[in-house]
Amino acid sequence: MAGASVLIIGGGIIGLSIAFELAQLETRTRITVLERNRVGSGTTSKATGGIRTQFSSEANVQLALLSRDRFAHWQSIYGGNPRFARIGYLFVTAGDRQAAVLRTGALEQRRWGVEVSLLTAHDVARLVPGMATEDLRLGTFTESDGIADPGAATSALESACRRAGVEVREGARVQSLLLDARGAAAGVALQDETTLAADRVVVACGPWTAPLLATIGLSVPISPHHRQVYRTGPLPTWPSTIPLTVDLDTGLYCHSDGGAVVFGGGDRDTAPSFDDRPRPSDVAQLGEALIQRWPLLSDAPIVHTWAGLREMTPDDHGVVGELPDHPGIFVAAGFSGHGFMQGPAVGLVTAALVTGSPPPVDASALSPTRFRLNQRGHHGTEQYVF
Ligand SMILES: Cc1cc2nc3c(=O)[nH]c(=O)nc-3n(C[C@H](O)[C@H](O)[C@H](O)COP(=O)(O)OP(=O)(O)OC[C@H]3O[C@@H](n4cnc5c(N)ncnc54)[C@H](O)[C@@H]3O)c2cc1C
Incomplete structure (x- = not known):
């Protein structure tokens, strides 16, 4: 993978966690996180920090179990201490x-x-x-189950990313996604009118994901x-x-x-x-x-x-996966109020999907294609929402 490049848009718990896991899987790939403000300043900074395994769908439960285990062993995996209690x-x-x-x-x-x-x-x-x-x-x-400190978690993840060789760029607002003639990922255009080329782009913009996907004509219900x-x-x-x-x-x-x-x-x-x-x-x-x-x-x-x-999202589940008509563009967003607790697991799953390796948890129920089939998805609406 020498010379390969992956752009991750969004420096919240999700984008940072994906970047960290990608850096473990592809040590020679250039991995860049593009964050329009400061890392961790998005919705992650507002989270209460609750971490629970009570959900009504298996996908949410498995993501939560995997994440909770990572929170429990945080220091040895990422360094730092998000004070999981x-x-x-x-x-x-x-x-x-x-x-x-x-x-x-x-x-x-x-x-x-x-x-x-x-x-x-x-x-x-x-x-x-x-x-x-x-x-x-x-x-x-x-x-x-329990609670952790979102600010401490994102700053620990940012440090872990930098140590792993990830470039984290703050103040880098992506204006639009760029496609090649086949509709595949080609890179991004930044607000300062520069462009960055990449054949894999991950959109992890939390609540601001839909406006960015709209720049390539997609309507995703987040x-x-x-x-x-x-x-x-x-x-x-x-x-x-x-x-x-x-x-x-x-x-x-x-x-x-x-x-x-x-x-x-x-x-x-x-x-x-x-x-x-x-x-x-x-x-x-x-x-x-x-x-x-x-x-x-x-x-x-x-x-x-x-x-x-x-x-x-309409079924209160996240959206994780590659866009079917746009090879190389991945989405990891829409976690419906449980993205902080699912962050570490979503990082592992998304990094596996981006590199074409088997994910540790079957997250196919979270695929963006589900909205084509049925607005509520095929796993039913999550019942543990408040
Ligand atoms: C009050 C509150 C309480 C919550 N409590 C909990 C809880 O107890 N437990 C839990 O698990 N979850 C909780 N959540 C939900 C949780 O905060 C989110 O699910 C999670 O933080 C999502 O992380 P993210 O990385 O996807 O989004 P974000 O943290 O928002 O990260 C996305 C980043 O993308 C950046 N961005 C956006 N557009 C662009 C662009 N065009 N170019 C470059 N960068 C861009 C943003 O600046 C932002 O930093 C809570 C949410 C709120 C609001």
Whole structure:
């Protein structure tokens, strides 16, 4: 592969992870990450950092298991420390329909290798002090899941990429993709009117992926949706650690951060928009759900609100693979709110696809071709979304 060149557009967790894994597989290929701003400044910088293995599709579960293992062994693989803490991940519901989803999900997840426990309301009350649990029908708990620091993860990956010989270019905004006469990858045009040639190009632009693919006339259904997170001031009565807890009925999620509480969610149905400015007054919409589940938070001061864009697809699964009519152009985007946790596995899978080697996880269900067959894909819509 002497003289070969791969361009990766996007310096978030996904693009960096792909670049690192490619550098392990093709030591003589010139690998360049093109990031329009600063590395890690995109949606990855807004992520809460939750890492879970509870999903309803096998593809998502296998990606999550592989990624979680990489987070657990991060230092020896990439160097640096994203502070992965196994605080556990808990889903709860008070409704019959969602209880059936969780029960069926747990059976499937066990089949796919996830250690998941079914909890009664009483079990949940013991696990999460301060939570109102009387009405709960069911909880499902994965003790080995947890949370990590997205900023620390991207900066560790950037260093790992540079050590592996990857060129990481910041301030390099790609204006359009370039095709040859057959429609195959030829390179990219940058905003500064220079061009870069490459016969393999990976588009990993998170929520901004669709506009770039539109430059070659493609319409890929990855749309940006506002997601907001709130942090309270220190609360003396709040437990220092609780599992990352999701109320599946309202979409509210919550975890401890030092002596404070971080919560968010419940905004899954916002209209698509690239406006990622925080909207602090939206906390009122979550208010009822929050206080119903966490009465202790009724007077908690909110000291910080931040927001970003989740890159959603119609079936809440990522899009990973080569574009069928455009050989050499690969997409790795649209992870629908679970791209941070899937990043390490997506790096391995995409690098394998780019080099033509067998991927460690069968991600064919995430192929971009699925949108041609059926807008919802053939694995069904992901049920564990909030
Ligand atoms: C508030 C919030 C909370 C979240 N919490 C979690 C969580 O707990 N767990 C989890 O797994 N996921 C979470 N997510 C989702 C997660 O953040 C994303 O799925 C993940 O970060 C996607 O990574 P990425 O590398 O694809 O995208 P990004 O980090 O956005 O990287 C894409 C990069 O491409 C660059 N780019 C775009 N266009 C161009 C161009 N034309 N030229 C050059 N560069 C370009 C951007 O500047 C950006 O840096 C959350 C998201 C939000 C908004």
